[in-house]
Amino acid sequence: MKVGVVTFPGSLDDVDAARAARLAGHDAVSLWHGDHDLKGVDAVVLPGGFSYGDYLRCGAISRFAPVMSEVLTAAQGGMPVLGICNGFQILCESHLLPGALIRNDHRKFGCLDQRVRVENTSTPWTSSYAQGQELTIVLKNGEGAYVADEVTLDRLEGEGRVVVRYVGNPNGSLRDIAGVTNERGNVVGLMPHPEHAVEDLTGPGTDGIGFFTSLLESAATA
Amino acid sequence: MPRFVVDVMPKPEILDPQGKAVLGALPRLGFEGVTEVRQGKRFELEVEGESSEALLEQVRAMAETLLSNPVIEDFEVHAQSDEAAE
Numbered sequence: 001m002k003v004g005v006v007t008f009p010g011s012l013d014d015v016d017a018a019r020a021a022r023l024a025g026h027d028a029v030s031l032w033h034g035d036h037d038l039k040g041v042d043a044v045v046l047p048g049g050f051s052y053g054d055y056l057r058c059g060a061i062s063r064f065a066p067v068m069s070e071v072l073t074a075a076q077g078g079m080p081v082l083g084i085c086n087g088f089q090i091l092c093e094s095h096l097l098p099g100a101l102i103r104n105d106h107r108k109f110g111c112l113d114q115r116v117r118v119e120n121t122s123t124p125w126t127s128s129y130a131q132g133q134e135l136t137i138v139l140k141n142g143e144g145a146y147v148a149d150e151v152t153l154d155r156l157e158g159e160g161r162v163v164v165r166y167v168g169n170p171n172g173s174l175r176d177i178a179g180v181t182n183e184r185g186n187v188v189g190l191m192p193h194p195e196h197a198v199e200d201l202t203g204p205g206t207d208g209i210g211f212f213t214s215l216l217e218s219a220a221t222a
Numbered sequence: 223m224p225r226f227v228v229d230v231m232p233k234p235e236i237l238d239p240q241g242k243a244v245l246g247a248l249p250r251l252g253f254e255g256v257t258e259v260r261q262g263k264r265f266e267l268e269v270e271g272e273s274s275e276a277l278l279e280q281v282r283a284m285a286e287t288l289l290s291n292p293v294i295e296d297f298e299v300h301a302q303s304d305e306a307a308e
Contacts, residue, residue: 057291064288093291100293102232103239147236147294172237 001026001215004041006071006087008033008062012049013084013195020195021045024212033065043080043124043215044071046087048140048193058101058143059089068094080124080215081187085141088179088189097180097189098156099148104141105172113204114139114192115167116178120160123181124218125188128210135207138196139170139178146173146180146191156180164190224273225302226281230290231262265289266302273301 003021005028007014018028029041033051038044052061062068068090075081075096083091091097104110113136118129129135148156153175156162164179179190194208232238238260245259267284269277282299290297 056288060288060291092293098293100291102236102294105237105239107239107243145237149235149293 001042001219002029002040003027003212003215004029004031004038004044006031006033006044006046006067008049008051008065010049010051010053011047011086013047013193014049016193017045017047017084017195020198020209020212023198024209025216026212031067033062033067036066036070038067038070038074042219043082044074045195046071046081046083046090047195048085048087051086051090054086054143057089057093058086059091059093062086062090063093072096075182075187078184078186080218082125082211083187083189084193084195085144085191088191089143091187091189096187097182098152099146099177099180101141101143101191102145102147103143104145104170109140109142110144110170111138111140112170113137114170114178116164116192117167118163119165120163120181120185122160123163123185123188123214125211125214126163127217128214134167135194135210136197136204137192137194137208138204139192141171141191144173144191145171146177148174153177159183161185163188164192223268223270224277226267226269226278226299227302228265228267228281228285228289228297228299229262230265230285230295230297231260233294233296236294262295263289277301 003026005018021028166176194211197203197208241259241261285297
């Protein structure tokens with residue numbers, strides 16, 4: 001599949017995300033924040049980083065980048081979209097995903113190998129995993145605490161839209177939520193970085209590659 | 223040029239780690255008796271045209287769309303008179 005990776009000013013993990021997509025057998029396509037163009041990709045990754053310097057709020061300005069109006073339309077049409085860390089923040093600011101990310105309760109930038117549990121394997125980004133499978137992937141952020149009102153949290157739980165949950169809460173995220181999906185299930189956002197856990201040499205293992213190989217499976221069964 | 227002020231505050235039920243950090247720092251500096259600190263943002267906007275209800279409404283729309291995130295923040299908008307600005 002052609003997997004587009006958006007670069008915003010201040011993106012850090014776009015190259016790693018593209019590499020992870022290639023390792024999983026995809027063609028990685030660079031997308032530019034200032035273009036109204038998705039270059040015919042089949043899926044989009046919004047990578048981690050500090051787009052627009054995290055000014056105002058994380059993701060608040062990126063949300064209005066020209067490429068985001070294309071991503072919004074494509075996402076609403078069912079295209080698989082994955083937001084990692086800053087990308088998750090952008091998806092929440094865009095209202096493609098519910099809730100918001102606020103400063104970690106311990107007020108420190110956290111950088112660690114984090115244990116998480118996959119709780120929804122029906123999304124195009126998680127179908128390679130087994131229900132309840134535990135992964136170790138990198139978590140690195142200062143504003144990663146997931147919050148939403150009780151009604152929204154109950155709805156997410158009830159509809160099985162909590163995609164990944166922390167095993168051991170690292171930052172005060174409500175109900176240990178590490179990642180969620182939209183109603184349709186094609187848009188997934190999570191704070192941990194699967195793209196940093198795709199090779200033994202450079203990460204805590206290869207547990208993250210499943211997010212990218214899942215796309216092949218969902219394409220094969222579509 | 224009319225000036226508008228937008229005050230943005232974290233919703234009461236949302237944890238405010240920055241406010242908590244300030245609250246923790248005050249007694250260390252000898253300031254006693256503070257029981258709660260919430261930290262927010264203040265925007266000052268100068269807008270072309272005459273001050274009017276319509277313009278205020280426009281600033282409110284800006285606050286709703288960009289300056290605040292309604293999921294985690296509340297905001298208040300008011301026009302600042304020239305006297306108050308001086």
